[in-house]
Amino acid sequence: MNLAAKDIRHNVGRFLLTTIGIGMLLMVVMGMGGIYRGIVEDATMLVDEVGADLWVVQRDTRGPFAEISRVPSNMVHRVAAVPGVKDAREFLFHTIQREHRGRALRIAILGLSWPTDKGGWVELTEGRALTQSHFEMIADQSLGLRLGERIKLGKENYEVVGITKSMISAAGDGLAFFTVADAQAIQFDTPGEAVRLERAAREIRGANSELGAKLPVLLEQASKSNAEIPALAPPRISAVMASIEAGVNPEEVIANMSGWSDVSVFTRQGQRELLLKGSVEKVKKQIGLFRVLLTIIAAIIMALILYTLTLDKIHTIALLKLIGAPNSRILGLIMQESLFIGVLGYGIAYLLGQRIFPNFPRRVILTNDDLLQLGVIVIVISVLASFLGIWKALRVSPNEALS
């Protein structure tokens, strides 16, 4: 007869409460692992989804995800002309924070290289990809925008035509996709008065400079818009993404561009690694340490609970020794109860987690490997936790059955 099962049935309420407590603790441990996976997944999601083979970024920067990278718009054409490159697209990425319906709304804006890229690769849960070159956007569900909703950014209104799920930046902000032109308009939006002031200032600077005196025609140009002064226009895109022709080694293409002193080129894998090493590395360590701490705490709490459960059974244990039960029987009782609490707690953690984690603001991803690993850890700590109780039980004298 299984003593552990009988004892548990006899003290069902107590065991259940204990198990739920342990289960919630394990759920937190499980969630920690899931949060870590989520952060890694989110960080690399964009690089993976966009599907570029090469990333051409500002020289010596680590790319648009790690820091600010600026390359001139015409870089697209330079890259497209490199042997081995199938096509090149503009990539524009920056984050803005605006007020929307009274709440702070952080949007990670991503410019699509219209008309080559209409966002067809973006997985939509609702709506459609972009169909016109202006004033349309695809928004991630986490931004809280509805299909058909219009939102004013800069001087224009943009209509949400498509909704995505789980498309967020490495920093956790929801993504919104615009055409590059719109994305630039939002990024470089300057109030009319500022534009007028800048033009006037430009004219005065020109007039005061030697250059202005020598080339008066320059001063005429100064009053035009930034975009119309190509030589003076600042670099306006973050990076250029290139796809490589089939069968071509990316390293060869990179070698072709190695002479360009204004850009650095990364493969997709390189960009991924930079992302993980940079922004995610510390978070990974932080969460990893937390996970270890929580696991230790769970083990200690379980050990104490089992110790208390054993103390409550001292009389029974003494009685079992009195009637000559072998130690294995007594250890089995304690260890089985420990495993019961651990395994059922794990089940509770999993079921609760499945319900609770999807409501977290950032993704919590439970991978089978992580679940399996935690399962093994739970079994190990269940066994270790029972040692304290077992140690106590072995010291019980059968004489105590009489007291």
Next chain:
Amino acid sequence: MNDSLAIATEGLSKIYGSGNTEVVAMQDASLQVKHGEVVALLGPSGSGKSTFLTAVGLINPPTAGQVIINGELVMDGPRAMTSLRRFRRREIGYVFQKSNLIPFLTAVENVQIVMEINGVGAGAGRRRAMELLDELGVRDRAANLPSMLSGGQQQRVAVARALANQPSIILADEPTAALDSGRGRQVMDLFAQVAHEHGAGVIVVTHDHRALDVFDSLYEMEDGLIKRSEHPA
């Protein structure tokens, strides 16, 4: 088997504590019980009867003296000469003053576990447990947990447990204290029957002078010493 010694003790003594708090609970206690003999141990409270019984029962080692069970030297002073647990499992059945049942097992399971520990199969163990409960008049409470039983019923289950294994020695410490005189008598008769029919050596500590006629011999304990006493019958 009869006439061979089930229990023999030689000069058992027990000293609790030390220095100022030293208590000599048992002194040079020697007693022999043959197989098939049922023995009563009488004596005032505090005279050391329980100390003696737990020393013989291998759960409270004596300070000095020897315990010999079925001819085998088991305790030499506080030293165990063999596996005490195996002896307790196979050779000894205990009944104590207060019933000592496992709280999360039903009456029948409390009896059955002893047999299970000795390798008796579940079916056979259960059948025998039910028979014993029947004999002791608690068959109808077989499925109840100890907390649902009265003190007397618990005690009868404890007696059934002590008999379950057909031990060669039964040690009972005031087993009838919680029973009415009819039931008390019945339990005493049962002990005598086990001794006479199965050849067990039985020691019963008792205050109940009405049932003394079932015993083959009487001993009296006083201030830690055991003396043979006259049989009243």
